[in-house]
Amino acid sequence: DAKTTQPPSMDCAEGRAANLPCNHSTISGNEYVYWYRQIHSQGPQYIIHGLKNNETNEMASLIITEDRKSSTLILPHATLRDTAVYYCIVRVQAGANNLFFGTGTRLTVIP
Amino acid sequence: DVKVTQSSRYLVKRTGEKVFLECVQDMDHENMFWYRQDPGLGLRLIYFSYDVKMKEKGDIPEGYSVSREKKERFSLILESASTNQTSMYLCASSLSGDEQYFGPGTRLTVT
Numbered sequence: 467d468a469k470t471t472q473p474p475s476m477d478c479a480e481g482r483a484a485n486l487p488c489n490h491s492t493i494s495g496n497e498y499v500y501w502y503r504q505i506h507s508q509g510p511q512y513i514i515h516g517l518k519n520n521e522t523n524e525m526a527s528l529i530i531t532e533d534r535k536s537s538t539l540i541l542p543h544a545t546l547r548d549t550a551v552y553y554c555i556v557r558v559q560a561g562a563n564n565l566f567f568g569t570g571t572r573l574t575v576i577p
Numbered sequence: 578d579v580k581v582t583q584s585s586r587y588l589v590k591r592t593g594e595k596v597f598l599e600c601v602q603d604m605d606h607e608n609m610f611w612y613r614q615d616p617g618l619g620l621r622l623i624y625f626s627y628d629v630k631m632k633e634k635g636d637i638p639e640g641y642s643v644s645r646e647k648k649e650r651f652s653l654i655l656e657s658a659s660t661n662q663t664s665m666y667l668c669a670s671s672l673s674g675d676e677q678y679f680g681p682g683t684r685l686t687v688t
Contacts, residue, residue, distance in 0.1 A: 509667050509669070510677075567612075568619050569618075
């Protein structure tokens with residue numbers, strides 16, 4: 467699986483959009499971009515994933531660049547409960563293969 | 578609502594003890610995973626299973642074994658616990674190629 471690079475930490479004001487970047491310059495054509503988050507003392511939680519088109523669900527939006535070498539997770543209106551570590555993961559979707567979690571981005575939402 | 582449960586949130590064991598960590602999922606998922614999480618190292622895969630009685634080694638299987646006698650239950654066994662196995666242990670399950678659902682984790686301390 468391709469590796470990813472994320473900033474170690476970010477702050478965001480409550481109510482504003484949080485934009486979390488991820489670089490995955492070695493991504494292969496059949497690899498998807500997944501985002502998970504981990505709130506303190508809990509297990510990781512799936513957020514969203516995509517291949518090349520932008521995706522949106524009730525939690526977030528995922529913007530993938532045309533060359534697929536980077537992506538941005540957008541939380542449109544951050545709340546204090548969104549304070550967590552966010553992991554960007556690149557993997558082939560099929561099969562029982564594991565997720566490679568790097569060290570992620572620690573997002574702090576500030577009141 | 579999907580659910581992955583782990584037998585204990587906190588566990589303290591002595592060096593040399595045999596330790597069982599249990600994980601149960603109620604989603605009829607084929608795949609189940611055991612990870613450990615340590616500060617600065619992210620999540621690392623210990624073992625996974627893609628079917629009953631089937632198991633595959635992950636990235637760090639040494640010192641661990643697993644058992645999957647029923648589809649919904651995946652057990653992690655520390656045959657002889659050591660202090661370097663003090664960690665947060667996370668169980669997850671997934672349908673083939675789909676997102677993984679995590680349990681709340683077990684914080685194991687080996688003294």
